[in-house]
Amino acid sequence: MEAAAQTPSRPGARPQENLVATTRVTLDVNGQSHTLDVDNRTSLLDLLREHLRLTGTKKGCDHGQCGACTVHLDGRRVNACLTLAVMHQGARVVTIEGLGTPERLHPMQAAFVRHDGYQCGYCTPGQICSAVAVLDEIKAGLPxxxxPDLQARPLLSIDELRERMSGNLCRCGAYSNIIDAMAEVAGVPVPGAGDRRPA
Known part of the structure; x- marks a missing residue:
């Protein structure tokens, strides 16, 4: 990473007023390398949306409370609004655009469509990114x-799925359909799920 500071641009301004510290950062985003000079205060979310125009990742609360901005960072899910872009030199980032395409959906995206796991759709990219990561976490044995037993591998259960998705909020209330979609991908039976599927 290279850090630089821009010089004051406003006539008569004191030097400390207009200094903007920038850093050159290189990230692998959805399989493509990007090198940008960014303000050190730029969140990963703003880098994705404002600099790379990857607007699938949503800005909801911008305080890490809703999960709409969830992306995968080096294989783990993070709230992109809570981390600075310059902290992740050389990192690998996967956004909703990198999970699948309209022609070839990721299995979780296809399951969300089948189970109507969205309504307005605003939180859906974060929900899907989180759902994919949840199954990876369970597979890796993360409690x-x-x-129940932190020394044993976690069971793939509806309770585990619900708990792990609790950081992703849906104001439309599509939670049961989201769990149905995740359960289908994970191969977990959901009692009464057939009654909730759309006609």
Missing amino acids: SHVT
Whole structure:
């Protein structure tokens, strides 16, 4: 990373007023390398949306409370609004645009469509990115708050899925359909799920 500071541009301004510290950062985003000079205060979310125009990742609360901005960072899910872009030199980022395409959906995207796991759709990119990561976490044996035995591998259960998705909020209330979609991909039976599927 190269750090630089821009000189004051406003006539008569004191030097400290207009200094903007920037850093050159290179990221692998959805399989493509990008090198940008960014203000050190730029969040990963703003880099994705404002600099790379990857607007699938949504800005909801901008405080890490809703999960709409969830992306994969070096294989783990993060709230992109809570981390600075310059902290991730050389990192690999996958956004909703990198999971699948309209012609070839990721299995989780296809399951969300089948189970109507969205309504307005605003939170859906973060929900899907989080859902994919949840299944990876369970497969890797990472425990959650509802894992009964922290020394044992967590069970792939509806309770585990619900707990792990609790950081992703849906104001439309599509939670049961989201869990149905995840359960289908994971191969977990959901009691009464057939009653909730759209006609």
